[in-house]
Amino acid sequence: MAVARVDRLTYRHHDAKRPALEDVCLELRAGELVCVLGPSGSGKSTLLRALAGLVPHFHGGSFAGRVEVGGLDTRRARPSEVAGIVASVFQDPEDQVVFTQVENEVEFGLENLGVAPPEIPRRARTALEAVGVGALAARRTPQLSAGELQRVCLASALALRPDLLLLDEPTSQLDPESAAGLFALLANLEAAVVVSEQRPALPLERCDRVLFLERGRLLLDAPRELALEWLAENRPAYLVSPRPEHESFVAGPRVLALNEVSYAYATDEGVGPASLELARGEVVVLAGPNGSGKTTLAKLAAGLLEPQRGEIARSGRAAYLSQDPGRYVVAERVDEEVALGVGGDLRRGHAALEPVGLAGFACRHPRDLSSGERERVALASVLVTQPDLLVLDEPTRGMDPDRKHALAQLLRADAAKRATLVVTHDAHFAADVADRIVTLGSQKEAVLAA
Amino acid sequence: MSPVPAAVLLGGFAVAALLADRTLSVAVIAAVLLAVCLRAPRRRRWPYLVGTLASGLVVFLLSPLLGSYGGIVYWEGPTVPVLGRLDVTSNEVEEALFQGLRLVAVGLAFAAYALLLDHDRLLQAGGWLRRSVLAIALATRLVPTLERDAAGYVEALRGRGVAVEGLRGRARLLSPLLAGSLERSLNLAESMEARGFGRPGRTRAPRAPWRPLDRLAVVGAALLVVGGIVWL
Numbered sequence: 142m143a144v145a146r147v148d149r150l151t152y153r154h155h156d157a158k159r160p161a162l163e164d165v166c167l168e169l170r171a172g173e174l175v176c177v178l179g180p181s182g183s184g185k186s187t188l189l190r191a192l193a194g195l196v197p198h199f200h201g202g203s204f205a206g207r208v209e210v211g212g213l214d215t216r217r218a219r220p221s222e223v224a225g226i227v228a229s230v231f232q233d234p235e236d237q238v239v240f241t242q243v244e245n246e247v248e249f250g251l252e253n254l255g256v257a258p259p260e261i262p263r264r265a266r267t268a269l270e271a272v273g274v275g276a277l278a279a280r281r282t283p284q285l286s287a288g289e290l291q292r293v294c295l296a297s298a299l300a301l302r303p304d305l306l307l308l309d310e311p312t313s314q315l316d317p318e319s320a321a322g323l324f325a326l327l328a329n330l331e332a333a334v335v336v337s338e339q340r341p342a343l344p345l346e347r348c349d350r351v352l353f354l355e356r357g358r359l360l361l362d363a364p365r366e367l368a369l370e371w372l373a374e375n376r377p378a379y380l381v382s383p384r385p386e387h388e389s390f391v392a393g394p395r396v397l398a399l400n401e402v403s404y405a406y407a408t409d410e411g412v413g414p415a416s417l418e419l420a421r422g423e424v425v426v427l428a429g430p431n432g433s434g435k436t437t438l439a440k441l442a443a444g445l446l447e448p449q450r451g452e453i454a455r456s457g458r459a460a461y462l463s464q465d466p467g468r469y470v471v472a473e474r475v476d477e478e479v480a481l482g483v484g485g486d487l488r489r490g491h492a493a494l495e496p497v498g499l500a501g502f503a504c505r506h507p508r509d510l511s512s513g514e515r516e517r518v519a520l521a522s523v524l525v526t527q528p529d530l531l532v533l534d535e536p537t538r539g540m541d542p543d544r545k546h547a548l549a550q551l552l553r554a555d556a557a558k559r560a561t562l563v564v565t566h567d568a569h570f571a572a573d574v575a576d577r578i579v580t581l582g583s584q585k586e587a588v589l590a591a
Numbered sequence: 592m593s594p595v596p597a598a599v600l601l602g603g604f605a606v607a608a609l610l611a612d613r614t615l616s617v618a619v620i621a622a623v624l625l626a627v628c629l630r631a632p633r634r635r636r637w638p639y640l641v642g643t644l645a646s647g648l649v650v651f652l653l654s655p656l657l658g659s660y661g662g663i664v665y666w667e668g669p670t671v672p673v674l675g676r677l678d679v680t681s682n683e684v685e686e687a688l689f690q691g692l693r694l695v696a697v698g699l700a701f702a703a704y705a706l707l708l709d710h711d712r713l714l715q716a717g718g719w720l721r722r723s724v725l726a727i728a729l730a731t732r733l734v735p736t737l738e739r740d741a742a743g744y745v746e747a748l749r750g751r752g753v754a755v756e757g758l759r760g761r762a763r764l765l766s767p768l769l770a771g772s773l774e775r776s777l778n779l780a781e782s783m784e785a786r787g788f789g790r791p792g793r794t795r796a797p798r799a800p801w802r803p804l805d806r807l808a809v810v811g812a813a814l815l816v817v818g819g820i821v822w823l
Contacts, residue, residue, distance in 0.1 A: 193785055195781055195784070195785060198784075199780075199781050199784060219784075219789075220784045220785055221784050221785075221787045221788060221789045221790040222790065224784075224785055224786055224787035224790065225787060227785075228785075228786075229782075229785045231778070231781070231782060233778065236774075236775050236778035236779060236782070237778065237779065237781075237782035238779075238782075239729075239779065239782070239783060240711040241709070241710060241711050242709065242711045242712075245711040245712070245796075248796045249786060249788075250786035250787055251794075251796070252793050252794055252795055252796060253786055253787030253788050253789075253790055253793050254787050254790070254793075255790075255792040255793055255794050256794060257794065258794050258795060258796060258797050259797065261794070261796040261797075262796055262797070265796075283735070283739070297786065301786070440746075443750060445746055445749060445750060458752065460750060460751050460752065461746075461749075461750030461751075462750065463743065463746060463747045463750060465743060465747075467743075467771065468743045468744055468746070468747035469747060470767055470770070470771070471744060471747075471748065471763065471764065471767050481748065481751065481753055482751030482752055482753060508770060508774065519747075522751055523750065523751050525751075526751050526752055532750075
């Protein structure tokens with residue numbers, strides 16, 4: 142049975158030169174798990190918003206064609222009327238949390254839909270447990286890690302028991318184990334589930350059907366097996382590729398040594414005691430489950446936090462890329478933003494934009510960019526400083542597979558100039574870039590190439 | 592204590608401070624509220640405490656120069672156009688202390704509200720006023736959110752070797768902070784609408800009933816207001 146129908150949908154954002162979606166037709170059936178792939182800015186998020194009725198009601202712009210969800214025409218029905226039939230989880234979990242307590246956050250949608258009061262706490266608890274955060278019900282949302290917050294947002298959507306569940310990069314903050322658990326859960330739902338992803342390996346394993354968007358056009362709508370063939374032929378970067386053999390790095394002098402360092406926040410979270418050494422020329426990936434302290438260790442390495450115990454020896458200058466690209470919007474133009482780290486030297490700013498594929502974006506305002514583009518501005522802002530120790534915290538958030546591979550190549554090409562520490566949940570990117578993977582939360586340390 | 596009685600009690604303290612006539616009464620109220628605020632985590636409470644105490648100090652320092660209440664003259668200054676002759680008298684100092692403490696007491700009541708209350712439950716207690724209370728609760732959360740954002744910007748700048756120092760360095764963050772909060776408000780509004788906010792026929796999750804302490808707090812608030820009028 143069709144849960145949603147999209148018929149010749151063309152949508153253009155206000156003031157945009159070209160449509161974000163062009164002549165898109167599709168039908169979604171109950172119980173199917175649909176994976177939406179495509180490069181950054183291809184219209185994936187816009188398609189999800191159209192299915193939720195938020196396009197055009199919330200975003201304006203020009204809308205042609207028809208989107209019907211649960212028998213409601215989204216041009217006539219407000220998003221709040223479609224809510225319940227559809228539930229959405231957007232890209233940035235921090236921007237969609239209304240309440241300060243987890244339980245209240247999950248109950249919010251149920252209250253709006255008029256669910257019977259005795260039923261509300263029960264459904265909220267069930268949803269939280271389904272995504273593995275039942276123990277967080279009484280916690281305050283500002284105290285949660287990004288991964289935990291993402292799961293709370295998922296629980297808020299699941300609690301509504303929708304016919305159509307729309308998830309925009311739902312695993313961007315999750316460790317591989319949690320992401321696998323999520324997809325196992327999604328595959329067993331009775332609802333139609335549409336997942337837009339930039340880490341395609343897992344959804345491609347579990348999905349029933351694949352959509353591929355490019356420049357707003359639906360290039361592919363096919364069952365999984367056929368889609369894999371199409372991707373292999375046309376977009377191989379989206380498929381799991383064998384780990385490339387890196388050239389053996391020549392270990393230079395030691396740049397960083399963390400010796401039994403530990404740090405605890407007021408909430409008792411933190412890291413330690415942990416030890417790690419990095420030499421000039423090597424790229425080390427720091428992996429581990431959500432909440433294992435990867436970001437804290439990265440900040441200690443970069444000198445943004447002082448250890449409460451243990452010692453740190455660092456030679457040369459360190460630079461740190463925050464996992465939130467929204468922190469790199471201080472200046473009014475992209476080139477000025479990038480040049481902040483080099484005393485406003487615009488020439489160096491422009492030069493740093495080239496390798497991240499943003500040469501034509503110098504005059505744009507950083508806030509006008511997509512999340513993937515913002516991530517690349519953030520990267521350029523850090524790379525321009527030419528540090529001896531480069532610390533990157535989740536640098537591939539919102540990046541499509543081609544961009545990730547390009548970033549891995551960029552980091553490898555310049556690896557000899559510095560020591561590089563990369564925090565990432567993206568196993569394929571890790572394999573693509575790392576000489577060594579250090580897993581926090583266990584004593585395991587894997588050497589990929591030496 | 593439940594958030595509604597706690598909010599009523601804090602309101603009672605603020606109203607009592609505004610109604611009281613004696614400096615000592617207002618000083619005691621301010622001291623009690625300061626003790627309450629000190630229960631908040633150190634990192635969160637300092638902007639509120641510094642802001643409130645600094646505002647009170649400014650009132651204490653400036654109002655004797657601008658007021659004219661007579662009494663023993665401690666200092667005589669020049670005559671300034673519009674303001675007239677500047678002087679500081681004993682009565683003016685007493686009045687300045689009283690008004691400064693009053694401002695501090697009201698400011699601390701707000702600080703305790705912002706720092707220690709569960710705004711979610713306060714919001715849910717709003718019932719038919721939910722939309723208005725939601726707007727107030729979200730506005731109240733603006734300050735801690737801006738605080739977090741500012742810390743994030745500073746960290747990202749430090750991460751590329753840019754030190755954020757002095758008034759000028761921090762002033763540079765004002766524009767991105769404002770733009771960021773506008774962007775966040777749009778995203779939040781979108782998320783709320785997608786979860787059915789504004790739809791008729793909403794219900795409320797059952798909440799725990801009031802305990803004796805909650806009732807005592809409401810009675811205490813009423814007594815504070817009456818006391819402010821009659822005795823303080």
